[in-house]
Amino acid sequence: MTARLPLRAVCLGAGGFNHANHAPVLKRLAEGDAPRLSLEAICDLDRARAERFQQEFGFRQVYTDLARMMEETRPEVVYSLVQPTATAGVVSQVLPTGLPVFTEKPPGVTVEEANPLAELAETHGNLTYVAFNRRQMPVLRWLKQWLTDHAPVRYVRGEMLRNRRREPEFGIGTAIHALDALRFLCGDVAGVGVRAQPYGDGGCADYFVNLRFVGGLIADLQVVVDCGMLRESYHAFSERAGAAAVLGAGYSSPWLQPGLATHADAGEPAFTPVPTDHHEAGGFLGEHVAFLNAVESGKRPDCCLQDAAKSVALATEVHAAFRELGGRSY
Ligand SMILES: NC(=O)c1ccc[n+]([C@@H]2O[C@H](COP(=O)([O-])OP(=O)(O)OC[C@H]3O[C@@H](n4cnc5c(N)ncnc54)[C@H](O)[C@@H]3O)[C@@H](O)[C@H]2O)c1
Numbered sequence: 001m002t003a004r005l006p007l008r009a010v011c012l013g014a015g016g017f018n019h020a021n022h023a024p025v026l027k028r029l030a031e032g033d034a035p036r037l038s039l040e041a042i043c044d045l046d047r048a049r050a051e052r053f054q055q056e057f058g059f060r061q062v063y064t065d066l067a068r069m070m071e072e073t074r075p076e077v078v079y080s081l082v083q084p085t086a087t088a089g090v091v092s093q094v095l096p097t098g099l100p101v102f103t104e105k106p107p108g109v110t111v112e113e114a115n116p117l118a119e120l121a122e123t124h125g126n127l128t129y130v131a132f133n134r135r136q137m138p139v140l141r142w143l144k145q146w147l148t149d150h151a152p153v154r155y156v157r158g159e160m161l162r163n164r165r166r167e168p169e170f171g172i173g174t175a176i177h178a179l180d181a182l183r184f185l186c187g188d189v190a191g192v193g194v195r196a197q198p199y200g201d202g203g204c205a206d207y208f209v210n211l212r213f214v215g216g217l218i219a220d221l222q223v224v225v226d227c228g229m230l231r232e233s234y235h236a237f238s239e240r241a242g243a244a245a246v247l248g249a250g251y252s253s254p255w256l257q258p259g260l261a262t263h264a265d266a267g268e269p270a271f272t273p274v275p276t277d278h279h280e281a282g283g284f285l286g287e288h289v290a291f292l293n294a295v296e297s298g299k300r301p302d303c304c305l306q307d308a309a310k311s312v313a314l315a316t317e318v319h320a321a322f323r324e325l326g327g328r329s330y
């Protein structure tokens with residue numbers, strides 16, 4: 001398939017995360033001598049929010065009703081950037097059109113929401129992209145390349161340290177990113193074990209996950225939600241060599257040095273800092289470019305709804321132990 005450019009785009013949800021990270025990139029992609037998008041409309045249930053986006057980012061029209069927007073603007077690509085609990089409703093309304101859909105994660109807050117979305121995409125042949133932004137962060141792509149170059153890798157470790165994030169749904173809403181990033185680095189999961197450490201105020205816990213991947217690689221993930229600092233990092237170890245990726249773009253405390261450090265045989269490490277452009281470092285630019293490349297080529301991207309449903313299933317399993325606060329091991 002060869003798409004005719006620029007593609008007519010509409011966007012659902014004019015919230016905070018879209019404002020900071022998606023809309024500025026969409027605007028960038030709609031500008032210049034060879035724009036890839038035309039920003040036809042922004043839709044939000046709250047009209048004032050949508051109007052702010054129109055003014056700041058140049059969307060042509062404002063809507064508060066999805067069906068009406070779809071009918072009147074005849075888009076070629078749809079961006080769903082609503083809050084997690086609204087995602088399944090919005091995306092399931094759009095998929096039967098057969099149009100390409102870019103959606104924020106998680107693609108539904110339960111397996112019961114995520115699996116039907118994957119099935120709908122399969123039935124209607126949609127090209128879809130789920131915004132697990134870690135997958136397009138340069139630092140994680142460098143680390144993935146390191147894993148390829150240093151096979152067989154013996155062990156991988158992820159760490160998601162956050163402050164004041166005692167959210168009962170943290171596992172599905174946010175820790176799913178780290179689980180998906182480990183899937184991106186290591187492949188499909190063959191076994192999972194979880195220990196949870198509750199906070200006294202109930203409904204929330206830190207948790208410690210052991211993963212075994214198809215092919216035998218093992219990994220651990222530590223998720224600590226209220227520890228006074230932020231650090232999200234991924235570490236890989238081969239024989240006499242290792243690599244550590246510390247995320248930037250606001251995912252680690254400002255005093256940390258985000259980038260990839262590689263070391264061998266206990267020597268001095270080599271260090272590559274993350275790009276200074278926030279949207280590039282955060283994977284936001286990369287994911288929009290990857291989506292548009294997929295639409296233009298017709299080739300299904302690796303983080304489509306069908307694949308993302310596996311990350312929802314994994315996060316749900318981890319979260320179940322998180323809720324039970326008992327934990328299991330394999
Ligand atoms: N990658 C990351 O690190 C990261 C971090 C934070 C949030 N996110 C994701 O970003 C997404 C958006 O988060 P946010 O903080 O901007 O949310 P938000 O709650 O600020 O905004 C969501 C907007 O969607 C609108 N909306 C809901 N249902 C709608 C409908 N049917 N039609 C039109 N508009 C509708 C709401 O009115 C609201 O304005 C979430 O899915 C979240 O998971 C990702």
